[in-house]
Amino acid sequence: xxxxxxxxxxxxxxxxxxxxxxxxxxxxxxxxxxxxxxxxxxxxxxxxxxxxxxxxxxxxxxxxxxxxxxxxxxxxxxxxxxxxxxxxxxxxxxxxxxxxxxxxxxxxxxxxxxxxxxxxxxxxxxxxxxxxxxxxxxxxxxxxxxxxxxxxxxxxxxxxxxxxxxxxxxxxxxxxxxxxxxxxxxxxxxxxxxxxxxxxxxxxxxxxxxxxxxxxxxxxxxxxxxxxx
Amino acid sequence: xxxxxxxxxxxxxxxxxxxxxxxxxxxxxxxxxxxxxxxxxxxxxxxxxxxxxxxxxxxxxxxxxxxxxxxxxxxxxxxxxxxxxxxxxxxxxxxxxxxxxxxxxxxxxxxxxxxxxxxxxxxxxxxxxxxxxxxxxxxxxxxxxxxxxxxxxxxxxxxxxxxxxxxxxxxxxxxxxxxxxxxxxxxxxxxxxxxxxxxxxxxxxxxxxxxxxxxxxxxxxxxxxxxxxxxxxxxxxxxxxxxxxxxxxxxxxxxxxxxxxxxxxxxxxxxxxxxxxxxxxxxxxxxxxxxxxxxxxxxxxxxxxxxxxxxxxxxxxxxxxxxxxxxxxxxxxxxxxxxxxxxxxxxxxxxxxxxxxxxxxxxxxxxxxxxxxxxxxxxxxxxxxxxxxxxxxxxxxxxxxxxxxxxxxxxxxxxxxxxxxxxxxxxxxxxxxxxxxxxxxxxxxxxxxxxxxxxxxxxxxxxxxxxxxxxxxxxxxxxxxxxxxxxxxxxxxxxxxxxxxxxxxxxxxxx
Numbered sequence: 001x002x003x004x005x006x007x008x009x010x011x012x013x014x015x016x017x018x019x020x021x022x023x024x025x026x027x028x029x030x031x032x033x034x035x036x037x038x039x040x041x042x043x044x045x046x047x048x049x050x051x052x053x054x055x056x057x058x059x060x061x062x063x064x065x066x067x068x069x070x071x072x073x074x075x076x077x078x079x080x081x082x083x084x085x086x087x088x089x090x091x092x093x094x095x096x097x098x099x100x101x102x103x104x105x106x107x108x109x110x111x112x113x114x115x116x117x118x119x120x121x122x123x124x125x126x127x128x129x130x131x132x133x134x135x136x137x138x139x140x141x142x143x144x145x146x147x148x149x150x151x152x153x154x155x156x157x158x159x160x161x162x163x164x165x166x167x168x169x170x171x172x173x174x175x176x177x178x179x180x181x182x183x184x185x186x187x188x189x190x191x192x193x194x195x196x197x198x199x200x201x202x203x204x205x206x207x208x209x210x211x212x213x214x215x216x217x218x219x220x221x222x223x224x225x226x227x228x229x
Numbered sequence: 230x231x232x233x234x235x236x237x238x239x240x241x242x243x244x245x246x247x248x249x250x251x252x253x254x255x256x257x258x259x260x261x262x263x264x265x266x267x268x269x270x271x272x273x274x275x276x277x278x279x280x281x282x283x284x285x286x287x288x289x290x291x292x293x294x295x296x297x298x299x300x301x302x303x304x305x306x307x308x309x310x311x312x313x314x315x316x317x318x319x320x321x322x323x324x325x326x327x328x329x330x331x332x333x334x335x336x337x338x339x340x341x342x343x344x345x346x347x348x349x350x351x352x353x354x355x356x357x358x359x360x361x362x363x364x365x366x367x368x369x370x371x372x373x374x375x376x377x378x379x380x381x382x383x384x385x386x387x388x389x390x391x392x393x394x395x396x397x398x399x400x401x402x403x404x405x406x407x408x409x410x411x412x413x414x415x416x417x418x419x420x421x422x423x424x425x426x427x428x429x430x431x432x433x434x435x436x437x438x439x440x441x442x443x444x445x446x447x448x449x450x451x452x453x454x455x456x457x458x459x460x461x462x463x464x465x466x467x468x469x470x471x472x473x474x475x476x477x478x479x480x481x482x483x484x485x486x487x488x489x490x491x492x493x494x495x496x497x498x499x500x501x502x503x504x505x506x507x508x509x510x511x512x513x514x515x516x517x518x519x520x521x522x523x524x525x526x527x528x529x530x531x532x533x534x535x536x537x538x539x540x541x542x543x544x545x546x547x548x549x550x551x552x553x554x555x556x557x558x559x560x561x562x563x564x565x566x567x568x569x570x571x572x573x574x575x576x577x578x579x580x581x582x583x584x585x586x587x588x589x590x591x592x593x594x595x596x597x598x599x600x601x602x603x604x605x606x607x608x609x610x611x612x613x614x615x616x617x618x619x620x621x622x623x624x625x626x627x628x629x630x631x632x633x634x635x636x637x638x639x640x641x642x643x644x645x646x647x648x649x650x651x652x653x654x655x656x657x658x659x660x661x662x663x664x665x666x667x668x669x670x671x672x673x674x675x676x677x678x679x680x681x682x683x684x685x686x687x688x689x690x691x692x693x694x695x696x697x698x699x700x701x702x703x704x705x706x707x708x709x710x711x712x713x714x715x716x717x718x719x720x721x722x723x724x725x726x727x728x729x730x731x732x733x734x735x736x737x738x739x740x
Contacts, residue, residue, distance in 0.1 A: 076679060076682065076684070076687075077684045077687060077688060080273075080682075082274045084274075085274070093241050096241065097238065097241050100234055100237065100238055100241075101238065103234070104234065104235075104238075119234075123234075146695065148688035148689070148691050148692045148695070149684045149685050149687065149688025149689075150688055150692075151688075203238075
């Protein structure tokens with residue numbers, strides 16, 4: 001009996017070395033558990049401390065990298081990205097910014113309405129929820145170079161699959177970390193989007209005011225220099 | 230954590246603001262919407278790419294070059310209609326109530342005849358003729374706008390038929406019959422574009438009887454408008470507001486096969502790129518639009534415009550002419566440009582500009598062709614500009630023609646010549662790619678199709694290439710696949726055996 005258990009779980013017999021690297025590796029591997037068993041996975045991720053911030057950063061980076069690589073390396077039959085006009089950093093930033101704003105908005109809203117998640121929990125869960133995007137789309141970049149135009153449906157189906165999977169994970173993730181019911185989660189997703197719009201609006205106002213203020217001091221300085229000469 | 234994120238956000242926003250402030254407009258149109266080059270095409274991305282001139286000015290015909298001043302001192306005034314058949318050019322000199330018949334020989338144009346009256350008609354004189362048509366027997370049809378009639382006369386100007394206001398309930402009897410543009414098909418049926426008629430083109434049989442309308446613009450009602458008008462407006466408001474009325478056409482041209490090319494300049498700007506506006510149409514016998522649009526962008530003239538003023542709005546295609554092989558050319562009265570399209574709706578070239586130089590226009594009003602020569606009538610300069618293809622322009626035509634007649638190899642050679650003159654021409658890449666494909670050079674074909682952004686053809690070539698590649702490397706593929714599958718299996722088995730040995734040792738110790 002005991003032999004069978006050992007044979008199936010060789011890792012359990014090894015003395016667990018609790019270095020940073022091994023924790024990092026395990027939290028990376030835990031993503032596979034999270035995306036396949038989201039209800040348990042997200043709960044354990046936060047409450048059992050199975051995830052690490054380092055892994056979360058990694059997944060976010062992978063997500064952005066996938067996006068950028070997709071624009072560059074996908075076969076032209078399936079994507080029309082005007083490479084000559086694209087600024088890759090801008091592309092990455094245009095994903096990173098809404099992601100962070102949405103995380104902040106979600107934290108700001110749920111923290112007022114009995115959401116259990118701290119900001120780092122929300123951030124970590126959302127990063128883990130992005131894993132299927134990289135997991136499916138990175139290989140699809142390679143596959144796209146071996147497909148013909150007529151076989152494009154495979155490509156599109158896989159792409160939509162990855163997005164739907166991610167959306168499902170985001171939903172479940174928010175539900176688990178805040179300990180909400182499905183209905184409340186749905187409402188708070190909408191509230192989060194509204195909140196993000198408000199944040200963006202405030203930022204816009206702030207930066208336009210800031211640039212006006214800077215312009216004022218610049219012209220003020222110029223005027224003085226002009227008068228003094 | 231929160232602080233970090235906030236500072237990151239701030240930096241991101243700052244970067245984006247700085248970037249937005251320094252971003253430049255990447256297409257080579259000037260701020261006023263005028264292209265910086267005389268001739269250009271749009272590439273796959275819709276960016277303007279300069280190209281060699283496909284046409285050059287053969288000659289510019291105006292009152293002085295045909296000696297009108299010496300004859301009667303009446304210079305051409307406000308001409309609106311132009312027609313060409315068999316080297317004869319007819320100009321409807323609207324402001325002088327007459328029609329000029331010119332003859333083109335080589336690059337010389339001479340005045341052949343001035344038509345001011347039609348014997349047998351009542352009244353015999355013309356009054357503001359706006360358009361005309363000459364059939365194969367040299368019978369001449371004249372849209373006599375201010376006399377409210379269309380006259381048909383034989384070549385000696387004796388009246389044959391007269392088409393007048395239809396005695397029909399579908400025509401508003403309170404308004405005059407104002408024929409502004411006409412065309413005639415091989416069976417002698419007359420199609421009239423009349424002012425204040427928005428039911429499409431009026432159609433007359435050859436016995437002058439009116440038989441109805443064809444090609445009416447569909448009336449579009451959007452849901453929001455409908456609900457607003459139906460439920461939120463009072464009866465008086467509804468009566469006072471404009472009703473949903475289809476728009477009028479701008480011009481028409483009948484091609485060799487009897488299809489009517491029509492242009493339309495009344496639409497909303499936002500309808501253009503989604504192809505809801507359809508500024509160019511090709512109507513069949515029952516008035517359906519059968520224009521082929523296989524390119525990424527529909528044939529709408531310019532793809533970019535400034536919308537601050539009327540001058541810089543979208544292209545207003547005021548006239549159209551169809552060359553042989555279903556190539557068609559339309560002229561934009563806003564910027565004085567001509568746009569050529571092939572039978573698949575792919576843009577061949579665009580050229581022209583506003584101005585007083587030869588080859589520039591002030592207000593182009595009509596367009597026709599003799600062979601591949603294009604004739605443009607300018608209503609402000611009172612002149613006819615005759616363009617003839619350059620070597621480059623002719624090559625494009627020849628390559629298209631030879632492809633349509635099935636001489637693919639010759640076509641590919643011609644496309645290669647075109648490519649030497651213009652290395653930015655998708656049609657040339659596609660033409661060469663097709664030839665490579667037929668010669669089973671799939672790798673080269675793929676390269677050319679990729680440059681032309683022709684996905685379907687690329688897919689076809691790639692399919693063949695992939696088949697050959699797999700057949701060639703089949704053994705290796707199997708070997709690698711086997712290695713990938715078997716090696717982890719073996720490793721797993723070895724590890725398990727190791728564990729079993731260790732556990733065996735353990736159990737021995739326990740005992």
